[in-house]
Amino acid sequence: MKKFMYLTILAAGIMAGAAGSYWYLQHPESASAGANGEQAAAEDGRKILYYRNPMGLPDTSPVPKKDSMGMDYIPVYADEVDNSDTVKVSLDKIQRSGVKTEKVRAQAISRTVRGVGVVQHDESLLKIVTVRSDGYVEKLFVEKTGQHVKIGEPLFRFYSPLIQLAQVDLLVAMRAQGRSGATRDLEGAKQKLRNLDVPEARIEEVQKTKTNPRTLDWLSPATGDVIAKNVIEGQRVMAGDELFRIADRSRVWVIAEVAESDIADVKVGTPATVTLRAFPNAPREGLVTFIYPEMMKPATRTISLRIELPNPDGDLRPGMYADVVFHTSTEEPPAIVVPASAVIDSGAREVVLVAKGEGRFEPRDVKLGRRDDSYVEILNGVEEGEEVVTSATFLIDAESNLKAALKGFDQQEPKS
Numbered sequence: 512m513k514k515f516m517y518l519t520i521l522a523a524g525i526m527a528g529a530a531g532s533y534w535y536l537q538h539p540e541s542a543s544a545g546a547n548g549e550q551a552a553a554e555d556g557r558k559i560l561y562y563r564n565p566m567g568l569p570d571t572s573p574v575p576k577k578d579s580m581g582m583d584y585i586p587v588y589a590d591e592v593d594n595s596d597t598v599k600v601s602l603d604k605i606q607r608s609g610v611k612t613e614k615v616r617a618q619a620i621s622r623t624v625r626g627v628g629v630v631q632h633d634e635s636l637l638k639i640v641t642v643r644s645d646g647y648v649e650k651l652f653v654e655k656t657g658q659h660v661k662i663g664e665p666l667f668r669f670y671s672p673l674i675q676l677a678q679v680d681l682l683v684a685m686r687a688q689g690r691s692g693a694t695r696d697l698e699g700a701k702q703k704l705r706n707l708d709v710p711e712a713r714i715e716e717v718q719k720t721k722t723n724p725r726t727l728d729w730l731s732p733a734t735g736d737v738i739a740k741n742v743i744e745g746q747r748v749m750a751g752d753e754l755f756r757i758a759d760r761s762r763v764w765v766i767a768e769v770a771e772s773d774i775a776d777v778k779v780g781t782p783a784t785v786t787l788r789a790f791p792n793a794p795r796e797g798l799v800t801f802i803y804p805e806m807m808k809p810a811t812r813t814i815s816l817r818i819e820l821p822n823p824d825g826d827l828r829p830g831m832y833a834d835v836v837f838h839t840s841t842e843e844p845p846a847i848v849v850p851a852s853a854v855i856d857s858g859a860r861e862v863v864l865v866a867k868g869e870g871r872f873e874p875r876d877v878k879l880g881r882r883d884d885s886y887v888e889i890l891n892g893v894e895e896g897e898e899v900v901t902s903a904t905f906l907i908d909a910e911s912n913l914k915a916a917l918k919g920f921d922q923q924e925p926k927s
Contacts (some may be wrong), residue, residue, distance in 0.1 A: 526634070557588045597873045603725040611902040612754050613853070614865045615893050617845040622776050622883040624837040626816070628767035628785065636759035638733040643708045644750050649726060651744040653755070658737045665728040665857070666755060675705045676724045685718065707719030735759035758829075765824045767835040768813035774882075776839040778802075783818050784798065784836045787827065795820055799837070817845070853899045854879065863893060864900040872900060 562584035564570040576584050650668040653660055660666065681700040688697070704714050713727060739756035742748060765785050769777060779799055788793040801817040810817070818835070820827060854877070855862045865873045875894030893899065 559586045559588055562586055568880070581605045581694070587803045592878065597871050599869060609902060610900060611670055612898040613850055613901045615847060615849055615889070615895050615897045615899060617847055618886070619843060619845050619897055620848065620881045620883050620886070620888055621879065622839050623771045624769060624776055624839060626767040626769040626773075626813075626837065628765040628833040630787070630829050630831040630833065631764045631766050632738070632758045632760070632829050633762045633764050636733075636735070636762060637759045638735070638753035638759070639753050640666060640732065640757065641751055641753055642669060642671070642729070642748060643706070644671045646674070646748060648742055648744060648746050648748060648754075651742070652728075653731075653737055653740070654744075656737055660735065660737060660757060661729045662731055662734045664731045666731050667729050667744075668726050669729050670726045671707070674707050674709060674727060675723060675725070677707055677709070680715050681714070681717055681723070682721060682723060685721065728751070731757065731760055733757050742837045760825055760827070760829075761822045763820055763827045763829065765818040765820060765833055765835065767816045767818060768811065769816060770806065772810050774802075774814045777816065777837050780841070781840065782838045784838070785818060785820060786836075788832045788834065790826065795828070830837040846852055846880065846888040847893070847895055848888055848889075849899050850901045851882065851885060851887050853901045854887055863889075865893060866898040866900060 526646060534556050547750050562572045562575055564578060565582045566578065568578075570578075571587075572584055575586075578584065585923075633636060647670045648667045649670050652665045652667060655660060675698070680703060681697075684697040684700040699715055705711075709727065710730065713724070717723065728905050735757045737755055738758045739753070741752070742754040748754060755871040767783070781799045783797050783799060785797055797820045799816050800819050803815040803817070806812070806814060853863050855864070861877050861879055862874050863877050865875050867873055878890040880888030880890045882888070
């Protein structure tokens, strides 16, 4: 039994030796990889510090080796290791990836702020029609909401007992002319009618005809559209009731909403281009005339602004939507800027890649300021005249992260 076991072990050893010899004959380059690698390093004159995993895994080796997929570990030379944060990228890789740079320069920040707006009536052109005494509307001349009226056009026929009494007082004062104090009584009677909002034409008519007209045709105080009608024919009305509301649309407001993060760039007097969605090919120019003192729509975190626009043809109708572009001032002094594409924002820090020449790039933390459509202000971190990477920043950033990882492994003892 023991003899059989010895024979079995001997046979297994012979087979293993044969297999090893066969593999050696088929892969002579692998057997001499360490010697050839060290010889190549010696012939090249560059010192190899260690070998790193070709897939970027956290694994290094002091000698040449292969990973589980059969890929050779990549040598790391002493002249490639830089204790600074500078990243070195081969010129061939730079050309293939289309790396572009641009010089840091000083220029004015001209930011375009956008918002949305709604057309509204100009509140200063609204008129309310009311009466100052109780009475009755015996006839309506304006019967529909939206009807256009002109100033001086009759709106309704009004009967008021109080106006009737005031007209009687005027007639009595006229008959008392020539007596002591009659002039004062006459002026008092006229003023009483004026206080009841009776027009001068009616007062002159009473004086001229010496009659007491029973009704009064109430005239429109403005030219515009009737946007509210609160009376019907035959209705009894009380002093102070709003009977009509008339809007003059020769000028309208656009109330625009701007994000609170943009409001610092917009001021009273800022030019604005308003494009009505109903008339996309006819933008209109205006100015910001007022910024509301409080956030009227806290749910959307926007600030309301007012823009006044002339509307002589009446095309702008309240309720229309508009897109608004605010052209912010360029009067502020020039700032140090870089293209917005040059900034790598990780959320916790902002970095630009400064080109140092010969394929070397330095990641540098920066502090950002104002922005416009294409550029961002740099408060500190770079100087005017330096070159920053504006395209393919992801490639160099990846190299930078890999270098930082390898630097951490380099501080540890290489694994065998």
